[in-house]
Amino acid sequence: MGLASWVVNNFVASAVLLLCSVSINVAAAGKQVQGEGQKLRFGQNGEFKILQVADMHYADGEKTGCLDVLPSQVPGCSDLNTTAFTQRMILAEKPDFIVFTGDNIFAYDAADSAKSLDAAFAPAIASKIPWAAVLGNHDQEGTLSREGVMKHIVGLKNTMSQFNPPEAHVIDGFGNYNLEVGGVKGSGFENKSALNLYFLDSGDYSTVPSILGYGWIKPSQQFWFQHTSAKLKKAYMSPPKAQKAAAPGIAYFHIPLPEFASFDSSNFTGVKQEGISSASVNSGFFTTMVEAGDVKAVFTGHDHLNDFCGELTGIQLCYAGGFGYHAYGKAGWPRRARVVVASLEKTKEGNWGAVKSIKTWKRLDDEHLTAIDGQVLWSKSSAGNKRKKGIIGA
Structure with missing residues (x-):
């Protein structure tokens, strides 16, 4: 039996059981289950874990076949493998937060964009x-406009997505917003954002006749940022609890920067x-x-391989790697997801303080959800040493 069929048979068929298990396991691990209107916050373990899902390319479920899988994986392989x-x-990861970084659906192949979403x-x-x-650049290619897709997403349950920032009256794109992650409840950072998350619409395709290719983050978005x-x-x-430097931030969008x-x-x-x-063209957002x-x-996301x-x-400039089975990939190279964990430091009083490090790894969609490429992306101590040495950009 191919891996794709194995995943479907073992996970999709028992979806209800799995989802019940998620709720039970999350609660048992002491994670804070948050819904609409609730604030993101570091857990009592001093960590905040984010699961990134890039390029699902979802279409019509079991009717939609897989791309670029091994011949043995083709039978029975569909969008349901992405769901699984x-x-x-x-x-496996029991994240505190999940981020989907575009091309959530491959709208061109979807009969109904809303149902696919x-x-x-x-x-x-x-x-x-x-x-x-x-x-991403494919979400709007079906029965909903780009604006319509984002409005639909914002209306779904448990999402913290926003259509656009309320304070920005004129801004390009749809889905530019930020979310604050508060410190541990009961700590000195309870009412401060210890980690800032930025979300931007990187566009789809150039609307300037003399410029070919993909879209970019526009000046209005950069001004808002x-x-x-x-x-x-x-x-x-x-x-x-005044700090000497800004709280660390993380940015999520679909199309990579030229850098x-x-x-x-x-x-x-x-x-x-x-x-x-x-x-x-380089719009200068990296600078x-x-x-x-x-x-x-x-x-x-965007570049699946x-x-x-x-x-x-x-x-740190990071790709997630391709996630969806209806997205192009490479036969024999497993689909994958990225995990990011921000960890807090302990204060002299033994309480939780500011963010001390941000780490990441990826998991492969194989039999064991193999974790690979664990690394420290940023640490407060190394950043402090760089500032002392006068290194620009630390």
């Missing part, structure tokens, strides 16, 4: 774990098996993030 993989990851996000919704999504970053920094560096092409096998962790499909100083890592992380000027 999502369920397995939730069960509902099915794609169903495991996250059923788990009652808070989740958020951004748009700068304003938001400055506001969060001011709040974090104010009493009580992702800065690496080779000597200076990244993971693999690069295809070119960097960024916009053909904007460097100047802001708080973003420590960027996570994208790349799953590396590389550091450039103090910012």
Whole structure:
């Protein structure tokens, strides 16, 4: 029996049991199950874990076949394998938060975009774990416009996705927003955002006739990011528990920046098996993030055969690797997901303080959900040493 059929037979058929187990296991582990209108917060274990799902390319469920799998995996392989993989990851990692980084559906092949979106996000919704999504370049190619897709996502249960920031009256795209992750309840950081999450719409395709290729993050979005970053920094560096530097930030969007092409096998962790499909112009968003100083890592999708992380000027640029079975891939190279964990430091009083490190690893959709490429993306101690030495961008 092929791996794809094995996954379906063992996980999709028992979906109800699995989802019940997720709720039980999350509660048993002391995780905080959060829903609509609730604040993201570090758990009593001093950690905040994020599961990134990139490029599901969901269409019509069991009617939609798989792409680029081994011949033995073809029979019975469908979108349901993507559903099963999502369920397995939730069960294995018990994340505090789930992020879907675009091309959530392959709308061109979907009979009804709304139904495909509902099915794609169903495991996250059923788990009652808070989740958020951004748009890719394929989400709007079906029965819903780009605006319509984001409106539908915002209306789903347990999501913390936002259509656009309420304070930004004119901003390009749909799904630009930020979420704050509060410190441990009862600690001195309870009312501060210890970790800031930025979500941006990286567009779909260029609308400028003289520029070919994919879209990019526009000046209006960068202005919103700068304003938001400055506001969060001011709040974090104010009493009580005033800090000397900004809280670390993480950015999520779909299309990689041109700077992702800065690496080779000597200076990244993971693999690069295809070119960097960024916009053909550089809008300067990487420089904007460097100047802001708080973003420590960027996570994208789009290029399914790349799953590396590389550091450039103090910012880690990371791919998640392809997740969905209706997305292009590479036969024999398992679909995968990325996990990120931010950990807090202990204060002298023995309480939980600020973020001390951000770590990551990936899991493969094989029999054992094999974990690979564990690495520290950022640590407070190393950043402090860089600042002392005067290294720009630390």
